[in-house]
Amino acid sequence: xxxxxxxxxxxxxxxxxxxxxxxxxxxxxxxxxxxxxxxxxxxxxxxxxxxxxxxxxxxxxxxxxxxxxxxxxxxxxxxxxxxxxxxxxxxxxxxxxxxxxxxxxxxxxxxxxxxxxxxxxxxxxxxxxxxxxxxxxxxxxxxxxxxxxxxxxxxxxxxxxxxxxxxxxxxxxxxxxxxxxxxxxxxxxxxxxxxxxxxxxxxxxxxxxxxxxxxxxxxxxxxxxxxxxxxxxxxxxxxxxxxxxxxxxxxxxxxxxxxxxxxxxxxxxxxxxxxxxxxxxxxxxxxxxxxxxxxxxxxxxxxxxxxxxxxxxxxxxxx
Numbered sequence: 662x663x664x665x666x667x668x669x670x671x672x673x674x675x676x677x678x679x680x681x682x683x684x685x686x687x688x689x690x691x692x693x694x695x696x697x698x699x700x701x702x703x704x705x706x707x708x709x710x711x712x713x714x715x716x717x718x719x720x721x722x723x724x725x726x727x728x729x730x731x732x733x734x735x736x737x738x739x740x741x742x743x744x745x746x747x748x749x750x751x752x753x754x755x756x757x758x759x760x761x762x763x764x765x766x767x768x769x770x771x772x773x774x775x776x777x778x779x780x781x782x783x784x785x786x787x788x789x790x791x792x793x794x795x796x797x798x799x800x801x802x803x804x805x806x807x808x809x810x811x812x813x814x815x816x817x818x819x820x821x822x823x824x825x826x827x828x829x830x831x832x833x834x835x836x837x838x839x840x841x842x843x844x845x846x847x848x849x850x851x852x853x854x855x856x857x858x859x860x861x862x863x864x865x866x867x868x869x870x871x872x873x874x875x876x877x878x879x880x881x882x883x884x885x886x887x888x889x890x891x892x893x894x895x896x897x898x899x900x901x902x903x904x905x906x907x908x909x910x911x912x913x914x915x916x917x918x919x920x921x922x923x924x925x926x927x928x929x930x931x932x933x934x935x936x937x938x939x940x941x942x943x944x945x946x947x948x949x950x951x952x953x954x955x956x957x958x959x960x961x962x963x964x965x966x967x968x969x970x971x972x973x974x975x976x977x978x979x980x
Contacts (some may be wrong), residue, residue, distance in 0.1 A: 665833060666805035667704035668798055671695060672751070674708030674715070674737050676728050681796040687791060691815055691839055697916045704812070707797045709790060710739040711747055733848030738801065749786020755817045762850060762940035763840045763959040772848045775852055776922060785857055788820065791862070795824035802829045813866075820858060836863055837842060837870035837911070842879045860888055864901040868910045877908045879913040943978035 707807045719739035726737045802809035813836040847858045882898045885892045891900040899906045964980040
């Protein structure tokens with residue numbers, strides 16, 4: 662955006678360092694979506710040092726690390742929580758608790774159990790890592806020659822916008838949430854001292870972005886029902902702290918040009934030729950991490966059901 666210094670903020674960085682000093686592209690759909698954005702805006706990228714290799718790299722990099730994006734380069738800045746802080750932030754709160762809430766995965770008759778371990782992980786992990794990420798953003802925003810445009814991404818960093826807003830009032834802040842936003846009632850599986858700061862943190866933004874219009878409606882309902890805020894459904898806006906916060910849906914697209922080039926590359930052609938030597942007439946390919954929260958078990962159940970209902974496909978299809 663002209664006249665703004667762009668800062669992109671996400672849990673993962675664009676590249677993961679290997680032990681031998683080389684890099685591989687960061688895993689996950691969020692990184693894939695953000696690479697083109699970072700390059701187009703010339704953004705500084707703030708990420709969390711998740712591994713010992715990234716922590717060592719952050720120590721050596723100092724004020725920022727030059728990294729390759731798609732065809733150009735950018736600057737990567739790490740927040741450096743301890744291993745214990747990161748494990749609590751991501752391994753106890755963000756992934757097992759928030760991811761499950763936002764995908765309606767809890768068996769609410771039995772789970773979640775918000776015990777002392779979860780309470781400690783919230784205070785000493787999630788809150789602390791969000792604070793460290795915000796401090797890095799604030800440092801970059803204050804050093805910039807133009808007002809900051811801060812683009813925060815996903816459920817790991819809900820507290821960052823408000824922290825940045827308090828320190829850099831003239832920043833333009835957007836938080837894009839890549840996962841569904843559930844109904845107000847579902848958020849109440851979390852105790853009030855957790856769910857309210859999450860919502861208040863996001864409301865530090867100027868714009869909150871979602872994947873669908875349903876997510877926007879659920880967000881507005883949550884603001885109204887759980888915090889008692891004034892909501893304008895027609896304008897899709899919330900009044901919070903004397904400010905207007907807009908909620909919008911911007912479904913993420915793919916980089917068509919990059920995908921087309923990759924599809925026609927020699928590496929992909931070689932893979933196609935290799936697959937052709939062993940594949941059956943029908944091949945079902947699933948691109949996902951082998952993580953139960955990704956519903957991979959349902960995929961296998963569906964495959965079993967397919968073969969049961971269509972026995973003529975046995976020996977002709979592979980999943």
